[in-house]
Amino acid sequence: MPPPASGGAATEDELIASISAICATAAPQKLVLGIGDDAAVWRPSRSNLSVITTDALVEDVHFTLAAMSPRDVGWRALAANLSDIAAMGARPVLATIALGVNARSDAGWIRELYEGMALLARRSGCALAGGDVTRSPAISIAITVVGEVRPSNLKRRSGARPGDVIALTAPLGASRAGLRLLTDRPDLAEEPQFAGVLRAFRTPEPQLGPGRWLGASRNVHALMDSSDGLSTDVARLCAASGVGATLDAIPVDVTARAVAERCGDDPEVYALDGGEDFALIAAIAAHAFGYLAGRYALRFGTPLLRIGRIEAERGLRRTNGNAIKPAGWDHLAG
């Protein structure tokens, strides 16, 4: 696609295309995989691939201090990056953190933020290798995670083929439901039956185990994480693979569905447009799906959810033929 005109408004995807073109002028031969997937990849030695991903959280854009403790902010910031590592079929090695702090974040606040990151890092076998602390008008946390993967296990977004089953490692919408309660319905946020969606919003679990497991199967053709809403993310996987898709099931988290009912919302919108669920989306050879799904359920105790099919015809639609418009999170939209 052409780069957006100078000064014009650009969507995130347009801007990234433009940035990619500029970045491709600088030493691209050092990279196995550059901008556009969940992580970039290089080869530090013959038998290893390293992957790297960066993601930033900004106060009042991605989190508010009203709804989250510093521990939660630290956990969530690291979780978003670990999810990108999971989406490559890789395991995390280390994280670095560039932290911008203001007057509202004193030394105690910063320590709690790091404790939240350390909690998740320990569970994930990821070292915290330091970084940079600087003053900033708004609190910002930019985390970079490096991971490693056997060359044969690396999964990209671009390998999906017509006929593949599209599968999800978890139902969606819980994170959006949690945010909805915290933002608009503090009365419901107190009810114990909704604790799960608050946890999903504050301390989401990156799917590192499922990511490595799926990465190890040659019948998994493409893998990415669902961080910007299912509609946006499946559209990106399809665009990277030069294919389209029909979705016949949108699995919504049970508690998220209950929240939607109490709030008068459409639960599918939570799943399609919510984002931040960090489930993995896989394109799997149709002939292998049944066998893989059985083994997956035995290994992880949860089902591998079939949600649709990859097709040669571009675009994203439902079984009845209605188009699905990507309406998830655009980080540059106002």
Added chain:
Amino acid sequence: MPPPASGGAATEDELIASISAICATAAPQKLVLGIGDDAAVWRPSRSNLSVITTDALVEDVHFTLAAMSPRDVGWRALAANLSDIAAMGARPVLATIALGVNARSDAGWIRELYEGMALLARRSGCALAGGDVTRSPAISIAITVVGEVRPSNLKRRSGARPGDVIALTAPLGASRAGLRLLTDRPDLAEEPQFAGVLRAFRTPEPQLGPGRWLGASRNVHALMDSSDGLSTDVARLCAASGVGATLDAIPVDVTARAVAERCGDDPEVYALDGGEDFALIAAIAAHAFGYLAGRYALRFGTPLLRIGRIEAERGLRRTNGNAIKPAGWDHLAG
């Protein structure tokens, strides 16, 4: 040192000590070197070391759009990180960028920023491997650079020994002089004889060649970059090595000295407290200094500057015995 009390004001060094203790609880065995040096180090395979460093620039803290074009901002942000790679004796492999943008930075602005980074990245053999663009109240650019180095060439801050010569790869103060002109003396900033210090401020040159060259010598015991002012940086090198130092020469950039004279400033203050010069500071075995300095001058066409001596007695002083107080840049000071 004990961690600062919760809620209390902490200096940058105190806070980093506190953060290090928390980070050490998360998978430290994956790291060869953690927080506290110019970069963290891990071993992706038997024969390789990888190094990683993160540094963030924030609008109105580290740069102003009035004094710098987006190209300059991009160049400078990457230069600060490449300088940390140089300070490990390593070569850069790739960079990732987490960019926070606001309404003042449209798509054209962002492209120019990336073009500035790509310019320096090409010269440095560093790939730009992508990253993340998000909205933010102030423009912020957090860059992470990964480099690689032979295990025998890795240089830390902690290897300085009493008797070592302290050497600098370039005179200091030019960046501070450039900032002084741009901030307070726009009339002088127009004069062509001062162009060098504006260039030093806007597009500083990370010393990658000298860093790798010094890294390859076993007589170089410690290496770091001078980014926060000579007084602060030499004090950090000494603290990491458990030694002290006497400085007998503070080499000030010739143009910076001329700027200081026109502005009525003390030129040594530019060098001692200015920062952002990105010269390298090396502790070199005294018996080898003369030989190394001769070869260095032949190789790079500039002298390796002797500025003092490492001593067993802690603290930093001048030849006359007067203490030098670290008064450089503390990123958390108000």
